[in-house]
Structure formats: C-alpha cells, structure tokens
Amino acid sequence: MSRSQKPVMLIRVCFLFFLFLTAVFYWRCASRNDKNAAKGPLLSPHCIGDRESEAVNNEFSNPVKVTINGYDSHAMEPFITRDGSYLLFNSLNDSRDTSLYYATKVDDATFKFVGEIAGVNGKPPHLDAVPSMDMEGRFYFISTRYYSHDYINVCSGNFLHGRVLDLDSQPGNFYIKSPGWIVMDAEVSPDGQRLYYVNAHFSGGSVPDRSDIGIARFSNGYFNMLANLPQIMKNINTEDFLEYAPSISSDGLELFYTRLNPCNRQPEIAVAKRNAASEPFGKPERIGALSGFVEAPSLTLDRKTLYYHRKDEEVFSIYKVSR
Numbered sequence: 001m002s003r004s005q006k007p008v009m010l011i012r013v014c015f016l017f018f019l020f021l022t023a024v025f026y027w028r029c030a031s032r033n034d035k036n037a038a039k040g041p042l043l044s045p046h047c048i049g050d051r052e053s054e055a056v057n058n059e060f061s062n063p064v065k066v067t068i069n070g071y072d073s074h075a076m077e078p079f080i081t082r083d084g085s086y087l088l089f090n091s092l093n094d095s096r097d098t099s100l101y102y103a104t105k106v107d108d109a110t111f112k113f114v115g116e117i118a119g120v121n122g123k124p125p126h127l128d129a130v131p132s133m134d135m136e137g138r139f140y141f142i143s144t145r146y147y148s149h150d151y152i153n154v155c156s157g158n159f160l161h162g163r164v165l166d167l168d169s170q171p172g173n174f175y176i177k178s179p180g181w182i183v184m185d186a187e188v189s190p191d192g193q194r195l196y197y198v199n200a201h202f203s204g205g206s207v208p209d210r211s212d213i214g215i216a217r218f219s220n221g222y223f224n225m226l227a228n229l230p231q232i233m234k235n236i237n238t239e240d241f242l243e244y245a246p247s248i249s250s251d252g253l254e255l256f257y258t259r260l261n262p263c264n265r266q267p268e269i270a271v272a273k274r275n276a277a278s279e280p281f282g283k284p285e286r287i288g289a290l291s292g293f294v295e296a297p298s299l300t301l302d303r304k305t306l307y308y309h310r311k312d313e314e315v316f317s318i319y320k321v322s323r
Helices: 006-031 032-037
Strands: 060-065 067-069 075-081 086-090 100-107 110-116 126-133 138-143 154-160 163-169 181-188 194-201 210-219 223-226 243-248 254-260 267-273 285-287 294-299 305-312 315-322
Touching: 006 154, 067 100, 075 126, 075 305, 075 315, 086 126, 100 126, 138 181, 181 243, 194 243, 210 254, 210 315, 254 294
Parallel strands: 067 110, 075 294, 210 243, 243 294
Antiparallel strands: 060 315, 075 086, 086 100, 100 110, 126 138, 138 154, 154 163, 181 194, 194 210, 210 223, 243 254, 254 267, 267 285, 294 305, 305 315
C-alpha cells in the first residue's frame, strides 16, 4: 500500500467502526416500535404465555420526575454517588456525542447541573456513558475509545471535584474478546470489590440477541469473574429475557436490573434478593410502581431511593421512587 493510500484506508476503517458502534448502542434508546421492527432474532421466537405468574415488588412507590436545574436535554443512565452529593448521568445513547455529566444535590428530587465530567468525554463521534463510583472515589464508565484495539471498553480513574484523573482502561477477564461481543453496562459495588457487568452480543440488528449480567472480583488491579458465577446468577440470566443495567445494594443482598420483556418488548426494572452475599440471588420481582419505558436503576446507599430513566414521548428523563 502506498503512503497516499494509507490515510484513505484509515478513514474507511474508522468510518465502518463507528457505524458498527452506532448500531450496537442505538438499541438502548430505541422506541418500543423500533424494537418491534428490528430485523433478526430478538429473544425467543414466541411469547411465553404459560410461564409462571410474574412476581411484583411493591416496596417502592410515588414516582417523581427529577429536576436538573440548568439542564434541559436527554438524561440517561443515572448514578447517585454513595454519599448522595452527586447525580451522574449521560446524554442520549446515540454514539455520536454521548457524554457524561454531573449535578449537585439540592434534595432527593432536585439537582443543580454543573457540567461535563472533566477528563472522560472524547471528541465526536464518541460514546462515554454509564457512570458509577465506589465509596473511595474510583470512577468507572463505558467507553468505545479502546474497543477497536482489544475489545476492552470499561474505563476507570479517580473522581475528584468533577474531574477524573489517571484515566485508563480497566483490565480483567470478564470481557468476551470476540466480534459482536461488548460490555454494555457496568456498576462497581460501594466497597469497590465487585464489578457487576453486562456481556452483550450483537449479530446484525439494533437489539442484542444475548445480554447477561456477570460479577467480577477485584484483585491487584484486575476484575476477574467469580468462579461460581453461573450458580450465583442462575435465577437472573435467562434465555427469554435480555438482562442489563445492574445496580447492587450496599449490603450486596439486592440486585436491581433492567430486563426486556419477551412478550411486549418493553423494558422493566426488577429486583432479586438473597440472604447472604455467598448465596445465589433469588427469583426476580418486577418493581410494581414503575410503568412505561424504564431502564437503568441506581439505588442509594441507604436503600431508600431508586433512581432510573424513563422515556417521556421522545425525551429520556430521570425519575425516582421511594421505599
């Protein structure tokens, strides 16, 4: 290849790569009708009408739309920091200019917009999204900046007053390093010792044909999968739902997450509980107080408030319910 041909080839490769990423991440912000029209297999080829009656959790009530003073665009993937002082979120998941922002707390339903989280957002086209942070200020998020090199797309750094320092890719054995696979979501536990992540596989459509939640343990800078992961998650990951967007309680006994219902193609938020951190999670229950297109739960440290995003007509907004 001549020197004059190399820049042209590089541009073509980059263009095709970003087209792929657009398809991968668009499904998270597609409308219900878009999901119904998606080509290729979504989940099971038929609605499972004879499954057990769905369990409903009624501990939460009073859905309230969160006000972010000074911000009037899409707000998705909320994360409330462990001390409750910051609300972290990202803009629309379109992979063109998906950026991370933060706001300071006024009260549980009101926050004051500050701006972009410095040090994490790339230049368009880019996707930097799904923030989370442990109690020591270690910040984690999903980014496409390294994916084309080694399939790694979870990044981490140290959060300090709205800026992330020492940013780098997060190593571990929880990635599936094969075409079509990507880590779509991740949340770190409050103590920083567990990463709850989502491996998703795309085979051509805008919706993944597989999406499961995993858990990795921190050791010497790496997050490595639990040896007994299939047993721990046996009631969570299924053939008939897409499971994604996990949020773990401070005691490790409640796992909130989003699942895409195979019958109505509508996302819903569920919770699964267990009696001890060494036990498998029990059977999930849908959060009964939530309705409409809802995703991405984030539980406060005291377990009393659950934040999430909801699609209101064509705009995504952050909401909360209380226990």
